[in-house]
Amino acid sequence: MHGSTNDHAIRNDVYVTHKTPAIKKWLLAHPRFHLHFTPTSASWLNLVERWFAELTQKKLRRGVHRSVQALERDIRSWLADWNEHPRPFVWTKTADEILDKVAAYCRRISDSGH
Template identity: 55%
Template sequence: MHLTPTSSSWINQVKRFFALLTDKKIKRGVYHSVAALRADIASFIERHNADPNPFRWIQIRR
């Protein structure tokens, strides 16, 4: 069994991508079917992948 800490950087990147998807697509849309939702998510991913940029990590100093 392999346990990955919740603070590992790749999990944070995945969580950030889904937060971006939620904020920019899902919250703003009205979907009358699952097929419409899936099509909108697929179009978001295609546009996002057309011009990929890595997430930039910054260190917050307190």
């Protein structure tokens, strides 16, 4: 049932990954999962994703927030500091390293038994 509260969306940057037999088989066995692809014209979303990873790693992970207000306050404080001291993202992996990692992930999930 696409659209139910038990459905799961998976955002995928690499359109071709869902074409492999292993991925097709896994998706058929798990109908609650639906792939959504990032359009090639929206590569800027990779930077947004990376920025949220930075927020998670630097501020949210292992944080203690006893209320939504405390969480919002911490995020706003981090944002203010980020905007005050901006720094560029520097990609450290080559395209081949990234593709190798994606391939390894696809192999891992195809053998997971889920």
